[in-house]
Amino acid sequence: MTEIHEIVALKYAEFVNRKRFESFLMADDHDAPHPIDYFVWVIRNGKRTILVDTGFEEAEGRKRGRTIARTPAAALAEMGIAAASVEDVIITHLHYDHAGTLGAFPKARFHLQAAEMAYATGPCMCHSHLKHPFTAEHVCEMVRNVYAGRVTFHDGDGEIAPGISVHRIGGHSRGLQCVRVMTAGGPTVLASDASHFYENFEKGKVFPIGVDVADTLAGYGRLKALAASPRHVIPGHDPLVLKRYPPLSRPTEGIAHRLDVPRLDA
Numbered sequence: 001m002t003e004i005h006e007i008v009a010l011k012y013a014e015f016v017n018r019k020r021f022e023s024f025l026m027a028d029d030h031d032a033p034h035p036i037d038y039f040v041w042v043i044r045n046g047k048r049t050i051l052v053d054t055g056f057e058e059a060e061g062r063k064r065g066r067t068i069a070r071t072p073a074a075a076l077a078e079m080g081i082a083a084a085s086v087e088d089v090i091i092t093h094l095h096y097d098h099a100g101t102l103g104a105f106p107k108a109r110f111h112l113q114a115a116e117m118a119y120a121t122g123p124c125m126c127h128s129h130l131k132h133p134f135t136a137e138h139v140c141e142m143v144r145n146v147y148a149g150r151v152t153f154h155d156g157d158g159e160i161a162p163g164i165s166v167h168r169i170g171g172h173s174r175g176l177q178c179v180r181v182m183t184a185g186g187p188t189v190l191a192s193d194a195s196h197f198y199e200n201f202e203k204g205k206v207f208p209i210g211v212d213v214a215d216t217l218a219g220y221g222r223l224k225a226l227a228a229s230p231r232h233v234i235p236g237h238d239p240l241v242l243k244r245y246p247p248l249s250r251p252t253e254g255i256a257h258r259l260d261v262p263r264l265d266a
Contacts, residue, residue, distance in 0.1 A: 002182050003163040005045045007190070007259040008248055009234070010075040011029045011070040012055050013038035013097075015139055022157050024205040025213075026079030036237045038097055040072045041190055042079065042260075043181055045048075045248060048161055049081060051089045051108070052179055052190055056100035060135060066094070070255075073104040079248070079256055084097060088099075090166060092192035093173040094142060102141050110145055111160055112154040116175025117142070124174070124211065133173070133209055147179040158246060167226060169194040172207060183260035186228030189238045192236040234259050 014037050021030035041052040055072035056064075073083035089108040093116050102110070120139045125131040145151050154177070154235050159165050163182035168177055172193045178188040194216075195201040201220040210216050227233045234241060244263045247253035 001162060003045055003161070004184050005043050005163055005260065006179050007181055007183060007234075008042040008044075008079065009039045009190060009245070009257050009259055010042060010079070011037050011039055011242065012070050012072050012075050013061060013253055014239075015064075015066045021208075024199065025208055025209060027205070034251050035239055036196070037242070038066070038237065039241070040075070040080065041179075042076070043164060043179070046066070048088070049086065049157045050106070050160065050164060051076070051086050053091060053192065054101045054105065054174060056097050056135075060096055060100055066097075070146075071104070072101055072184065078252065084087065088160065090160060090177075090179055091116075091142070092178070092190075093176040094134040094136060094139055095173060095193065098147050098192065099138045099142060100135065100189065103140070108150070109164060110142065110151045111176035112142070112153060113150055113166070113177050114155050115170070116117040116173060117146070117153070117179075119167070119211070120175035130211060147205055157236060167222065169215070169219040169222060171212050171214075171219045172210045174211050176219075178219075178226070179262070180226045185260065185262060186232060187226065188232045188234065188238065189227040190234050190236075191223050194223055195233065195235045197235050197238040198240055200235065231263055 008019045011147050016035040018034050020027040021032040043050045061068040083104045090111045143197045156168050163179045166177045178194050196207050199205050223233045224230050244256045248256040
């Protein structure tokens with residue numbers, strides 16, 4: 001039986017010194033500012049707590065010029081969730097900002113698309129453009145988790161728990177998956193990097209980093225088909241998410257915001 005869940009977006013980092021040309025192919029104004037936020041997501045109800053993605057660590061942030069306000073584990077702690085207690089983590093893909101800090105979750109089983117592991121460890125990584133979003137140590141750590149029996153591989157669509165499923169989109173990364181969550185307001189889709197910003201899926205503007213533009217464009221339609229409505233699609237990096245959804249509580253404004261409730265904008 002399908003179960004209802006709450007979804008919380010946790011912002012752990014940002015990069016404010018960006019331009020639109022870094023966000024969109026054929027952007028209308030390449031030199032306009034276009035900051036990006038970094039999130040992990042919590043899916044929970046009375047029976048379970050599932051984390052989506054594990055962010056990146058401070059050393060990785062410094063290397064890539066990103067500012068970390070709090071580690072993902074620290075952000076979880078602010079919600080009263082101990083990283084060491086998390087038993088299931090969905091990794092949407094293995095790019096550095098989604099698959100770092102794996103060691104902070106020693107009890108977790110990681111859910112990953114088989115296509116993503118093949119991509120991140122295969123011949124495409126011989127090309128600097130394609131391997132740039134990956135961090136070798138993150139990928140190697142996931143390989144070690146495979147050998148430790150802590151990874152569940154999915155091939156396309158897969159159920160994680162009643163009311164929570166993953167769906168391979170591809171495009172940005174070969175095995176990129178989104179997460180569909182049944183909420184009180186209907187199915188809500190965590191797009192992750194299948195749509196970095198609202199503009200991607202709403203206007204068909206493609207993010208510059210990708211392995212297949214056709215899959216990226218087809219993915220925008222898939223996201224909307226999986227969700228109750230386009231308003232139920234949550235992009236993976238858009239600062240507007242924190243403006244369109246309410247904070248979990250007043251002290252968590254700008255850090256933890258609920259995504260399973262109606263949007264604040266009309």
